[in-house]
Amino acid sequence: MRTEIATLGEFGLINHLTKGLQLENESSKYGVGDDAAVLSYPSDKVTLVTTDLLMEGVHFDLTYVPLKHLGYKSAVVNFSDIYAMNGTPRQITVSLAVSKRFSVEDMEALYAGIRLACEQYHVDIVGGDTTSSLTGLAISITCIGEADKNKVVYRNGARETDLICVSGDLGAAYMGLQLLEREKTVLKNSEGVQPDFSGKEYLLERQLKPEARKDIVEKLAAAGIVPTAMMDISDGLSSELKHICTQSNVGCRIYEEHIPIDYQTAVMAEEFNMNLTTCAMNGGEDYELLFTVPIADHEKVSQMEGVRLIGHITKPELGCVLITRDGQEFELKAQGWNPLQESDQK
């Protein structure tokens, strides 16, 4: 079944997609339907704002990304940025530009994913824009959240001797992407064959349906820890570590043996004949949290489930260094994904 979007028009489509939306948060005073949304935050909180623009063919490939997953991920990556400030996401606005290739049913699937993410993380959809594009799909989401005035965590607060921590594991989302890209190439030449992803579910899930680390932010609060610096890992650990070190004017030493990597990631890297540490350091899209804490919090963080100590902060003149398993030292390079250096543009 395919319903053309033109049969509903702009306002009709917005009404259709936002039907039944309810506001869950105290701070959401008025949502979709006026010139602007109206929010009200208490005076002991600051308001956090982050935004992302995702373009078809650059950030996602619809030949293997289901629209519902895409919607879910588009919302979650914004929540991740709010958690990375030690905050809580509360509202999003959703802007979509769609070409004629897409039907009302496609938009329902995309929106269902966004709504599911919002339900899971208790975030309200309070506005947006729906329009057409000449080619492809564009998704722009802005997320608004809150944090205690004195507990916002920036990238620039890391100090010498601070411990460097990472949540979850790294490189799996990147391996999931490699796997999907390989299957896409294979399937081009053999129609009707279903790819066998058994034993690789974790990699696909990390790529297609990432989660934001709400749980880690809550655990830190429960343990009474306010990180000195924090950010989420979207472009790869190397790139993010360099951001923290540059903005904090410090150096760092991290240890290869302590970088958390899942078993499936290791198996897949072997299969692809790729360097596992490089994948974990530069893969990107992990949406894990990278943070630093004072050395006094050593005991607390080392007991925290899902958190790994990977190194420590040093004087700036010592640079950003990776120590390999065999004791060699390498200067970190930010090889993170750079969408503005891609070559397949017109």
Add this chain to the structure above:
Amino acid sequence: MRTEIATLGEFGLINHLTKGLQLENESSKYGVGDDAAVLSYPSDKVTLVTTDLLMEGVHFDLTYVPLKHLGYKSAVVNFSDIYAMNGTPRQITVSLAVSKRFSVEDMEALYAGIRLACEQYHVDIVGGDTTSSLTGLAISITCIGEADKNKVVYRNGARETDLICVSGDLGAAYMGLQLLEREKTVLKNSEGVQPDFSGKEYLLERQLKPEARKDIVEKLAAAGIVPTAMMDISDGLSSELKHICTQSNVGCRIYEEHIPIDYQTAVMAEEFNMNLTTCAMNGGEDYELLFTVPIADHEKVSQMEGVRLIGHITKPELGCVLITRDGQEFELKAQGWNPLQESDQK
């Protein structure tokens, strides 16, 4: 001179474009450079959020829209939505997706327009996203503003006997668009010829460099008037009046003879052999304010410079009616521009 964007990369381009940005508003605590911007509004204010996604070929045509003007307009149309809530815009985030066709200099021009608009309206750029697109340019701007808790004006507050007011004049931006489209067609067939726009400067300015009605919101406040309903006219007066009447559950009667139209708009409509009232009612992109006030404010609003009374609110069963100069009555139809019913999509 043309510098390829790839030579700077994503972070390089962001740094280049946002260099020297300063935060002007008390509520802007931290701007560009972290996972999210940090804002802090006093507890007697609500926070307003609005967003727009503009796509090349749908919302703008770069064959006659200079990039600096495009940047200016992209920002101003968002400010307009905040004023339409009886608020003041304070911050924006700017997301851009650009194809290889664009150079660093192009992005500088676009950003210069955005920065100019922000300076004029005292708005801070606090974040955004810069990435690539396979084809064309996409601009997504989110604007955050504030309003007094008890002075936010929605679309749903119009009551029977309220007066209907409009700022400025209508239809000029639409005539400016017609003019530019005509010249584009003419110039295709005769290269090197410069179009003669003398005597039509106002129409071009309304199309290419619209302003948001900050002054009207300030005048209303100075006169002690809180409108019962308000919105900005982006899709055309007919369409917006119907929004207010539907959401307020009322009808309206407006008078053709009172609709404010500039002399240049009238001349141009004559030249194009178009119905002038239709252009003014359905043209769109005027970014004027449409609002309703209690009849008790009649004297105050009728003395207000730049504001015109065009009719009044009625019972819902009377519908939305336009009374022509010769006394005929027509039911209003929302023929406003609908980007999702355009036909030149792929």
